[in-house]
Amino acid sequence: MKKKVKILEISSVTHDVKRFVVERPKGYEFIPGQATEVSINKPGWRYEERPFTFTNLINAPHLEFIIKRYPQHKGVTEELHKLSLGDELIIRKPFGVMQYGGKGIFVAGGAGITPFIAILRMLEKEDALLGNKLIFSNKTRDDIILEEELKSMFGGDPDDLIFTLTQEKRADYEDKLVDEEFLKKHVDNFGKQKFYLCGPPRMVKQLTATLERLGANINSVTFEGK
Numbered sequence: 001m002k003k004k005v006k007i008l009e010i011s012s013v014t015h016d017v018k019r020f021v022v023e024r025p026k027g028y029e030f031i032p033g034q035a036t037e038v039s040i041n042k043p044g045w046r047y048e049e050r051p052f053t054f055t056n057l058i059n060a061p062h063l064e065f066i067i068k069r070y071p072q073h074k075g076v077t078e079e080l081h082k083l084s085l086g087d088e089l090i091i092r093k094p095f096g097v098m099q100y101g102g103k104g105i106f107v108a109g110g111a112g113i114t115p116f117i118a119i120l121r122m123l124e125k126e127d128a129l130l131g132n133k134l135i136f137s138n139k140t141r142d143d144i145i146l147e148e149e150l151k152s153m154f155g156g157d158p159d160d161l162i163f164t165l166t167q168e169k170r171a172d173y174e175d176k177l178v179d180e181e182f183l184k185k186h187v188d189n190f191g192k193q194k195f196y197l198c199g200p201p202r203m204v205k206q207l208t209a210t211l212e213r214l215g216a217n218i219n220s221v222t223f224e225g226k
Contacts, residue, residue, distance in 0.1 A: 001092055001093045002090055002091070002092055003025040003028065003090070003091050003092075004041055004088050004089070004090055005022040005023040005024070005025065005063065005088065005089050005090075005091055006022065006023050006086060006087070006088050007020055007021070007022050007083060007084070007085055007086065007087050007088070007089065008021045008022060008023065008062060008085065009021035009085070010083070010084070010085060013066055013145055013146065014142060014143060014144070014145060015142055015143075016068055016069045016071075016143075017066060017067065017068045017069070017111070017145055018066075018067055018069070018080075018081055019055075019064060019065070019066050019067075020064065020065045020066075020067060020080070020083075020089075021056075021062050021063070021064050022062060022063050022064075022065070022089055022091075023062060023063070024060070024061060024062050024063045025091075028063070029058070029094070030054050030058065030094035031058075031094070031099050032054075032057075032058060032099070032100060032118035032119045032121075032122045033053070033096060033098035033099045033100065033115045033116070033118060033119050034053070034054060034094040034095060034096040034098070034099070034115075035051045035052055035053040035054065035094065035095060035096045035098075035115065036051070036052065036054070036091045036092050036093065036094050036095065037049040037050065037051055037091070037092045037095075038050055038051070038052045038065070038076075038089055038090065038091055038092075039076070039089070039090045040076065040079055040080065040083070040087070040088075040089060040090070041087070041088035041089060041090050042079075042087075045076070045079060046090060048075070048076050049092070050075075050076045050077070051095075051096075052065045052067055052114070053065070053066075053096075053098075053114040053115045053117070053118070054094070054118055055114060055117040055118050055121075056118060056121075057118065057121055057122060057125065058118070058122070063091070066114050066117065066145060066146075067080055067081075067111075068110070068111040068145075069081045096115070096224060097222065097223075097224060098115040098116075098119075098196065098198060098222060098223070098224050099119075099222070100119045100122070100123070100196075101194060101222065102194050103131040103132050103194065104132060104133075104193055104194025104195055104196055104220070105132070105133045105134075105135065105187060105193055105194070105195050105196070106119075106120075106132065106133065106134045106135070106195075106196045107134075107135045107137075107178060107195065107196070107197050107198075107199070107207060108134070108135070108136050108137070108197075108198050108199055109137045109138075109178070109198070109199025109200055109203045109204075110137070110138055110139075110143065110145075110199060110200070111145065112197075112198035112199030112200070112203075112204075113136060113145050113146070113198070114145070114198075115198050115224070116134070116196065116198065117146065119196075120132075120134070120150070120153055121153075124153050129153060129154070132160070133159070133160045133161075133162070133186075134150065134154065134160070134161050134162070135162045135164070135178060135182075135186065136150070136161075136162070136163050136164070137164045137165075137166060137177070137178050137199070137203075138163070138164075138165055138166070139165065139166055139167040139168070140165055140167055140168040141163075141165060141168060141170055141173065144163060147163070158172075162174060162186060164176055164177075164178060164182070178203070178207065179206075179210065180210050180213070180214065183207075183210065183211070183214060184214070187214075190211065190214045190215040190216045191215045191216065191217065193216065193220065194220045194221075194222070195211055195216060195220060195221045195222070196221075196222045196223070197221065197222070197223040198223065198224060204223050204224075208221055208223060
């Protein structure tokens with residue numbers, strides 16, 4: 001299944017992240033946390049497919065993607081950030097295992113927050129966010145995607161929303177890597193928790209092993225590629 005969709009809105013989220021709002025094909029459905037393969041409807045780019053997560057609510061009239069640019073790759077994300085209103089993307093069927101399965105701890109690294117955005121927005125709308133926790137790791141504060149929206153969602157609760165910066169020290173932010181010591185500080189009972197992980201593959205692999213070592217049930221750990 002391939003659908004051509006026109007870009008309706010483009011806005012900046014951070015210095016290297018943009019929000020794209022596109023047409024929603026009739027009958028196109030997805031589950032919060034899922035992604036689709038996206039390509040650009042231009043010569044030379046139509047078959048360059050990359051996975052991007054839907055970040056809109058499931059009943060929104062349009063689809064939304066929040067996409068980080070990786071200039072060092074000189075590829076699709078760089079080209080996406082050059083697009084204008086009216087340009088077209090090609091989307092395909094939704095896929096992915098990153099779906100909400102109950103209250104738990106979300107751990108995101110950088111653009112790994114994107115699969116969680118639609119989930120957290122859904123929970124907020126349903127007044128079901130209480131009991132969930134988000135740990136969000138970035139290099140600097142300028143890299144944090146949707147910081148103010150996340151603070152609003154969690155009500156500024158420092159126990160339920162934890163920002164950590166790995167290359168900058170700032171008041172009111174942690175400045176540690178999310179490792180075994182960090183998790184022990186912020187998680188009470190590993191054996192009774194659900195975990196949702198998304199970020200660079202190395203980070204997810206290390207955290208999965210760490211969580212198992214700390215007593216988490218591997219069946220309660222959800223990550224893409226599982």
